[in-house]
Amino acid sequence: MIPVIPDRPRFPTRAVDPIPNYAGRMGESGNRLDGREYQSWRAFHRMHDQLSLALNQHLQRDAGISEPDFQVLAALAEAPGQALRSRELREELQWEKSRLAHQLRRMEQRGLVLRDDCPEDARSATVRITDTGLAGVRTAAQAHAALVRELFFDALTPAQLDAFDEAGAAVIERLRQRCPAEAP
Amino acid sequence: MIPVIPDRPRFPTRAVDPIPNYAGRMGESGNRLDGREYQSWRAFHRMHDQLSLALNQHLQRDAGISEPDFQVLAALAEAPGQALRSRELREELQWEKSRLAHQLRRMEQRGLVLRDDCPEDARSATVRITDTGLAGVRTAAQAHAALVRELFFDALTPAQLDAFDEAGAAVIERLRQRCPAEAP
DNA sequence: GTAGTCTGGTTGACGCATCAACCTTTGGGA
DNA sequence: TCCCAAAGGTTGATGCGTCAACCAGACTAC
Numbered sequence: 397m398i399p400v401i402p403d404r405p406r407f408p409t410r411a412v413d414p415i416p417n418y419a420g421r422m423g424e425s426g427n428r429l430d431g432r433e434y435q436s437w438r439a440f441h442r443m444h445d446q447l448s449l450a451l452n453q454h455l456q457r458d459a460g461i462s463e464p465d466f467q468v469l470a471a472l473a474e475a476p477g478q479a480l481r482s483r484e485l486r487e488e489l490q491w492e493k494s495r496l497a498h499q500l501r502r503m504e505q506r507g508l509v510l511r512d513d514c515p516e517d518a519r520s521a522t523v524r525i526t527d528t529g530l531a532g533v534r535t536a537a538q539a540h541a542a543l544v545r546e547l548f549f550d551a552l553t554p555a556q557l558d559a560f561d562e563a564g565a566a567v568i569e570r571l572r573q574r575c576p577a578e579a580p
Numbered sequence: 581m582i583p584v585i586p587d588r589p590r591f592p593t594r595a596v597d598p599i600p601n602y603a604g605r606m607g608e609s610g611n612r613l614d615g616r617e618y619q620s621w622r623a624f625h626r627m628h629d630q631l632s633l634a635l636n637q638h639l640q641r642d643a644g645i646s647e648p649d650f651q652v653l654a655a656l657a658e659a660p661g662q663a664l665r666s667r668e669l670r671e672e673l674q675w676e677k678s679r680l681a682h683q684l685r686r687m688e689q690r691g692l693v694l695r696d697d698c699p700e701d702a703r704s705a706t707v708r709i710t711d712t713g714l715a716g717v718r719t720a721a722q723a724h725a726a727l728v729r730e731l732f733f734d735a736l737t738p739a740q741l742d743a744f745d746e747a748g749a750a751v752i753e754r755l756r757q758r759c760p761a762e763a764p
Numbered sequence: 765g766t767a768g769t770c771t772g773g774t775t776g777a778c779g780c781a782t783c784a785a786c787c788t789t790t791g792g793g794a
Numbered sequence: 795t796c797c798c799a800a801a802g803g804t805t806g807a808t809g810c811g812t813c814a815a816c817c818a819g820a821c822t823a824c
Contacts (some may be wrong), residue, residue, distance in 0.1 A: 429725045433733055436741065439748040440732075442674060444628045446755050449782085464810070483772065490626060495811055497774055502809070519772045519819045541613050548624075549617055551754040552747050557620065559743030563736050564623040570735040571630050633812085648780070667802065679781060681804055686779070703789045703802045 447547060454543055459536035461508070464499055466540065469508065469533035472525040479524040481514055508532060631731060638727055643720035645692070648683055650724065653692065653717035656709040663708040665698055692716060 429437065452463050461469070471488045472478055480488070486496050500523060503509045508529035514520040525533075552560065613621065636647050645653070655672045656662055664672070670680050684707060687693045692713035698704040709717075736744065 428722075429728060429733075433729070436745050436748070437728060437732070439745065439752065440628075443748045443751045443755075444624075447751065450755060450758075452782090462809075481772090486772095492812075493773065494775085494813075498809095498811075501774085517772075517819075519817095521773080538612075544613060544621060545617070547754055547758065548621070548751060549613075551750040556743045556747040556750070559740045560747055561620050561623065563740040563744055564620070564627045566735040566740070567627045567631065567732060568623065570731055571634060574634075574731065629811095636812090646779075665802090670802095676782070677803065678783080678805085682780080685804085701789075701802075703787095705803080 458539050459532050461532050469529050473533050479522050481520050642723050643716050645716050653713050657717050663706050665704050
C-alpha cells in the first residue's frame with residue numbers, strides 16, 4: 397500500500413517554480429535534468445511502453461498468450477526435458493520468486509504448464525510445459541520474433557545497436573553497483 | 581481475460597527443436613532472432629525493468645509516491661494554474677484514457693489531486709494538484725532527478741546517449757508507421 | 765540429535781495497465 | 795428540431811508485479 401505523504405515542513409506559499417529540481421524550464425545547474433535529458437528519458441519510456449504494448453497485443457491475437465507467458469514457455473521449451481525446477485526458471489528469467497509463483501499459478505490454471513514434485517528436494521517443484529503450452533509457444537514464436545525484428549532491430553543501424561548494447565550493459569552494471577539489493 | 585490457445589492443427593510429435601523460430605540454438609536463417617539479437621533484447625528489458633524498479637522504490641521511500649503518481653503530479657505542477665483538463669493531461673502523458681481515470685481516482689482518494697467541474701465542457705473535469713500533492717512532488721523531484729542521472733545518464737557516454745536517442749526515435753517512428761492504431 | 769538458520773516456495777493485499785462496455789454531452793446535419 | 799455520431803470520461807473485470815508475511819524442508823553447529 398502506498399503511504400500518504402510523510403510529515404514535513406510546509407513550503408512558503410509564494411509563487412516559485414513548482415518543481416524546482418526535476419526538469420524545470422530553467423536551464424542551469426544542479427541535479428535538475430536539462431531539457432535534452434528530459435526528452436531522452438521520456439523517449440526511452442515511450443519506446444519501451446509502446447513496443448511492449450504492440451508485442452503483447454500481437455501475441456495475444458496470434459496465440460492467446462501474453463509476453464510473460466511467452467517468456468516462461470520459451471524457457472521451458474528450450475530446457476532439457478522441457479522442464480525446469482522453479483529455481484532454475486527463476487534464474488533464467490531473472491524474476492522475483494513471488495512473481496514467478498503468481499505467473500505459474502495463472503498458467504497452470506489455463507493448462508499451459510503443470511507442476512509436480514521434485515524428487516531431489518521436497519520443497520521444490522518441477523515445472524513442465526504441457527502440449528497446450530508447447531502449441532502456444534510454437535504458434536507465437538515465429539511471428540513474435542518477426543515482429544521484434546521488424547519493430548526493433550530493423551529500425552536500428554548496426555552502430556546504434558552496438559551503442560544500445562553498451563549503454564544497456566553500462567546501466568545494468570551501474571545498477572548492480574549502486575542498488576545491489578534491488579538488482580539481484 | 582486471456583483466451584485459451586486457439587484451435588489449430590497439432591504438430592507431429594517427433595522430437596524437433598521445440599521453438600524453431602524464436603531464438604533457437606541453431607545459427608542460421610529466417611525470422612529467428614540470432615544469439616546476439618536475443619541477448620540485446622533481453623538486456624534491453626532487464627535494463628528497463630531494473631531501472632524502473634529502483635526508481636519506484638526510491639520514490640516510494642523518499643516521498644511516498646509511485647512513478648505514475650510522480651508523472652501526473654509533475655505535469656500538473658508545471659501547468660499554468662497548476663491544473664489541467666483530463667484531456668490535456670492525457671496528451672501530455674500520452675496515456676490511455678482509462679489508465680488516467682483509474683490513476684486519478686486513486687490519487688484523489690489519497691488527497692494528491694482533486695477534480696472539479698469544467699466550465700467550458702460539462703463532460704470534462706479540471707484536475708488540480710493539492711498542497712499535499714505539491715509537497716509530495718517537491719520532496720521527490722530532486723532525489724528523483726539525481727537518481728535518473730546517476731543510474732542512466734552518468735552511465736552513458738555522450739556518443740551512447742546520442743545513439744540511444746536516435747534509436748529511440750527510429751523505433752517510435754517505426755511503431756507509428758506499422759501499428760498506427762496501437763501507438764496513438 | 766536438537767536448535768537455529770537458510771532456502772525454496774506460496775499467499776494475500778494492493779497498485780498498475782489494458783480492454784470492453786457504458787454514460788453523458790457536444791456538435792452537426794437532415 | 796430532432797437525431798445521431800463523435801468525444802470526454804467512468805467502471806468492472808482481469809492479468810501483471812511488488813511487498814511482506816508465512817510455511818516447510820534442508821543444512822549447520824553444537
